[in-house]
Amino acid sequence: MQRISETTDLPKGDENPLGEVIRTTLGQRAGRLPAADATAEATAVTWRLVAAQLTPVIGARGLDVLFSRALHQASVEFPWLASAVDRGGSASPLPSLMACLAGQLASSAADASYALLLSFTDLLAALIGESLTTRLLAPVWAAPSIFSGRNAL
Amino acid sequence: MNDKVTIRHLATGVPGLDAVLGGGIPEFSFNLIVGPPGSGKTTLAHQIMFALATKERPALFFTVLGEPPLKMLRYQQQFSFFDAKKIPESIRIVNLSDEVSAGNFDEVLARITGEVEASSPGLVFVDSFRSVMIEARHQPQGTLSLQQFIQQLGIHLSSWQATTFLIGEYLSNSDPHPVFTVADGLLSLDQSVHRNSMVRQLQVLKMRGQASRPGMQAFRISSAGIEVFPSALLRDDNGTADERAGSRRTKTRVTMGVPGLDKMLGGGLPSGYSMLVAGPSGSGKTILATAFLAEGVRRGEPGVIVAFEQTPSQSRIGTIDDMVRAGQVGLINTRSLDLSIDEIVQNLLSLIHRMKATRVVIDSLSGFELAVAPTFRDDFRESLFRMIAVLSNLGVTVVMTSELEDRYTDLRFSPYGSAFLTDAIIVERYIEIESRLKRVMAVVKVRGSAHSNELRLFEITDAGIIIGEPVRDHEGLLSGRPTLARVADAVD
Numbered sequence: 001m002q003r004i005s006e007t008t009d010l011p012k013g014d015e016n017p018l019g020e021v022i023r024t025t026l027g028q029r030a031g032r033l034p035a036a037d038a039t040a041e042a043t044a045v046t047w048r049l050v051a052a053q054l055t056p057v058i059g060a061r062g063l064d065v066l067f068s069r070a071l072h073q074a075s076v077e078f079p080w081l082a083s084a085v086d087r088g089g090s091a092s093p094l095p096s097l098m099a100c101l102a103g104q105l106a107s108s109a110a111d112a113s114y115a116l117l118l119s120f121t122d123l124l125a126a127l128i129g130e131s132l133t134t135r136l137l138a139p140v141w142a143a144p145s146i147f148s149g150r151n152a153l
Numbered sequence: 154m155n156d157k158v159t160i161r162h163l164a165t166g167v168p169g170l171d172a173v174l175g176g177g178i179p180e181f182s183f184n185l186i187v188g189p190p191g192s193g194k195t196t197l198a199h200q201i202m203f204a205l206a207t208k209e210r211p212a213l214f215f216t217v218l219g220e221p222p223l224k225m226l227r228y229q230q231q232f233s234f235f236d237a238k239k240i241p242e243s244i245r246i247v248n249l250s251d252e253v254s255a256g257n258f259d260e261v262l263a264r265i266t267g268e269v270e271a272s273s274p275g276l277v278f279v280d281s282f283r284s285v286m287i288e289a290r291h292q293p294q295g296t297l298s299l300q301q302f303i304q305q306l307g308i309h310l311s312s313w314q315a316t317t318f319l320i321g322e323y324l325s326n327s328d329p330h331p332v333f334t335v336a337d338g339l340l341s342l343d344q345s346v347h348r349n350s351m352v353r354q355l356q357v358l359k360m361r362g363q364a365s366r367p368g369m370q371a372f373r374i375s376s377a378g379i380e381v382f383p384s385a386l387l388r389d390d391n392g393t394a395d396e397r398a399g400s401r402r403t404k405t406r407v408t409m410g411v412p413g414l415d416k417m418l419g420g421g422l423p424s425g426y427s428m429l430v431a432g433p434s435g436s437g438k439t440i441l442a443t444a445f446l447a448e449g450v451r452r453g454e455p456g457v458i459v460a461f462e463q464t465p466s467q468s469r470i471g472t473i474d475d476m477v478r479a480g481q482v483g484l485i486n487t488r489s490l491d492l493s494i495d496e497i498v499q500n501l502l503s504l505i506h507r508m509k510a511t512r513v514v515i516d517s518l519s520g521f522e523l524a525v526a527p528t529f530r531d532d533f534r535e536s537l538f539r540m541i542a543v544l545s546n547l548g549v550t551v552v553m554t555s556e557l558e559d560r561y562t563d564l565r566f567s568p569y570g571s572a573f574l575t576d577a578i579i580v581e582r583y584i585e586i587e588s589r590l591k592r593v594m595a596v597v598k599v600r601g602s603a604h605s606n607e608l609r610l611f612e613i614t615d616a617g618i619i620i621g622e623p624v625r626d627h628e629g630l631l632s633g634r635p636t637l638a639r640v641a642d643a644v645d
Contacts, residue, residue, distance in 0.1 A: 058222045059248035066223075128226040131237040 025142040040101035080124035166204020173558035175363035188342030224460030258302040277280030410448025413620035417605040432581030438554035461520025494536035609620030
């Protein structure tokens with residue numbers, strides 16, 4: 001996996017335990033051999049869960065700022081993601097992100113969605129620490145038991 | 154029914170704060186923490202929250218605009234009290250900025266009450282209500298006013314059996330906000346910059362139902378969080394003698410470790426006394442104080458030295474360094490220039506307790522005054538008085554040195570007027586005899602004890618202070634220009 005972000009010293013991609021969890025989560029939610037629209041749907045489900053966990057803590061605006069930054073970082077590798085920002089405008093960027101993903105090849109959509117989530121969690125961990133990120137986002141992932149068993153506490 | 158309600162007090166987990174509050178935070182009280190930006194309000198709130206929050210007594214921390222929650226979480230983690238494991242089970246952080254900026258107070262209050270009802274927290278924090286007030290200016294008529302909002306919040310939170318803290322910026326004294334009346338407790342934090350030093354102080358302006366300590370209390374923020382240094386408390390004026398001091402302040406005498414000096418003092422320094430050794434630079438004050446500590450070590454009486462001037466290794470006879478290394482003497486060595494006297498006293502007291510020390514040296518008051526932040530210098534004399542009183546209550550025997558320029562026109566012992574505070578005074582001086590600079594010392598005062606009134610020559614050798622004969626053949630020594638005494642007088 002290529003490095004998405006140079007802003008943190010945290011392990012990236014497969015070195016990062018979160019990377020595996022994100023991949024598993026997206027995979028489970030999109031189903032086997034997913035089409036791009038299934039990936040888009042899985043991404044939306046996951047982002048809504050992230051929002052549900054984080055909005056009460058950091059506020060909707062705080063979440064928007066982080067999401068935009070993660071989108072910007074991921075668009076370095078997947079330039080077509082930038083159009084989600086442009087199309088989103090001031091409204092929620094999620095629908096435009098879904099539209100963007102759905103218009104791509106299945107594998108490309110899956111990689112971009114993964115890169116975006118990883119970039120977001122890296123960014124959050126760089127700001128508030130890995131431990132707190134892990135604890136706050138634990139309910140988001142599809143297989144929390146595996147993850148929390150390895151990293152929580 | 155005669156049973157009165159018993160209010161439980163919660164230990165705040167902030168060192169020194171419980172003593173200032175008068176025994177901790179009353180359970181289910183409604184408290185305000187106010188102060189300018191950067192004064193440590195959020196840090197104080199977080200430290201209290203992390204200390205008190207448990208699964209059985211969870212905390213809700215509402216962030217209302219002010220500091221972005223991401224930054225708050227980021228920076229508060231730098232403190233060692235921040236325990237991420239408590240989030241979210243014991244501590245839940247709830248952001249209300251959307252409600253505050255978009256809606257009115259009814260919505261904010263509804264959100265807070267909703268969250269509190271849902272999770273029945275034992276602790277509730279709202280950071281900060283100042284932001285709420287700023288937003289209040291834009292509220293349409295007819296909606297809940299800020300005053301009503303705060304009052305309702307106070308009433309709600311008290312009845313929900315939650316201990317509550319509202320955090321906000323300080324408001325002017327001339328326009329006290331109604332919330333100050335509603336609150337059970339009011340803590341004001343402040344930071345003042347004076348020349349090159351910055352001093353943090355807090356004040357308990359109000360704490361219902363308990364005797365909080367009056368006045369400004371110095372505190373420091375380090376990586377461990379906030380530590381408060383409560384002003385040294387004098388004995389209660391309850392009309393009874395202090396038993397502890399009485400029992401420890403016995404009639405025994407402490408040997409000084411300088412041959413001949415004990416005799417001059419009338420048999421040693423009475424135990425529990427404080428002594429001032431005053432003299433010009435280089436006259437041997439530190440050496441005398443060192444001898445006092447070394448004598449204690451020889452006799453199995455541990456000592457503590459607060460050194461503001463020479464570092465131990467610079468000491469001529471080097472024994473302080475040796476004694477400190479051997480663990481026989483405790484050392485507080487500081488050259489920081491932003492200390493409060495109370496901070497030094499706090500450190501000194503804990504070191505005295507740890508070392509079980511009975512001998513204390515403060516070398517010197519002149520260095521002490523320099524080390525104290527300019528903000529506190531105006532009160533130096535009062536603080537010195539409190540410090541000596543506290544040490545005296547402990548029953549330790551104290552030797553303080555004070556640099557004093559030789560003035561040959563008057564006889565002074567201390568630039569601080571502290572001479573009257575001490576029980577005993579030794580003065581050292583330079584005199585010129587036969588074109589040589591010689592040192593003399595005299596015991597000026599030993600309270601309640603006979604003592605020598607002789608001016609004795611003394612020398613400083615590698616073995617320490619050697620006290621010589623009284624100066625019999627000269628007079629006018631204190632004028633700095635002694636003359637030969639008349640032979641008849643000298644013979645007498």
